[in-house]
Amino acid sequence: MAMANNKTHCFTCNKEKITFRCEGCSKRFCFMDLAEHKQILNDELNHIINNYDQFKQTINERKQNPSLIKQINQWETNSIEIIQQKARDCREIAIKSSQTFIYDIEKKFNNLSEQIKEIHKENEFNEIELNYLKNQLIEVTQELNNLSKISIQQDSQLFINEISIISSIKKSKFTFSLSKLHQ
Ligand SMILES: [Zn+2]
Ligand SMILES: [Zn+2]
Structure with missing residues (x-):
């Protein structure tokens, strides 16, 4: 001045x-x-x-990029919810189909048990009855082993939407020095 x-x-x-x-x-x-x-x-x-x-x-x-973290947390919560729902559904189906299957075998077995009690009580049996009872037990045992035919099938396709982080940021140029303004 x-x-x-x-x-x-x-x-x-x-x-x-x-x-x-x-x-x-x-x-x-x-x-x-x-x-x-x-x-x-x-x-x-x-x-x-x-x-x-x-x-x-x-x-x-x-x-910390809170908005990005928030989105990842949301994805995590949603994915867990989807998996838990699937697990609940599968557990329900597994229990139901196993119960239905075993119920039929149990019915057959109870019927055989009644027959044994009857024979025992009457005390009137021979090799024919004994063979029959032995074979029937083998048969229901084999049938029960069929339970292993109810199994889990794994799908290789992605069940949850996968996420990843991408960046399309290009570096910008800055004027770092005030002294350049006075030139
Ligand atoms: Zn003045
Ligand atoms: Zn001035």
Whole structure:
């Protein structure tokens, strides 16, 4: 700021006074209004500093990328829910089909048990009855082994939508030096 030789109009108060030129806006101010002008610039700098601080805070928050993490958590929760539902359905079907299958065998077995009790009570039997009872037990035992024919089939296709992280960010160029502005 160089002192002017002649009195000129101050940009702020419009009075003819000794004025000083502001290098930034090229306007001329009287001593009082120059101080005022400087104060306004000072306030603006503080405002910018505030915004910079806020941005710094935002940067630190974004490092964790909370929105992305939230989406991953949502996917995790949904996927678990889908798997649990599938497991519940399969358990229900497994129990139902096993129970139905065993119920038929149990009916046959109970019938045979009744026959044994009868024979035992009457005390009237020979090899023919004994052979029959032995063979029937072998038969229901073999039938019960068929339970292993109810089994789990695994599908190799993906049941849950798979996710992965992709980035299409291109690095931008910044002006890092204030000194370049004055060239
Ligand atoms: Zn003035
Ligand atoms: Zn200025």
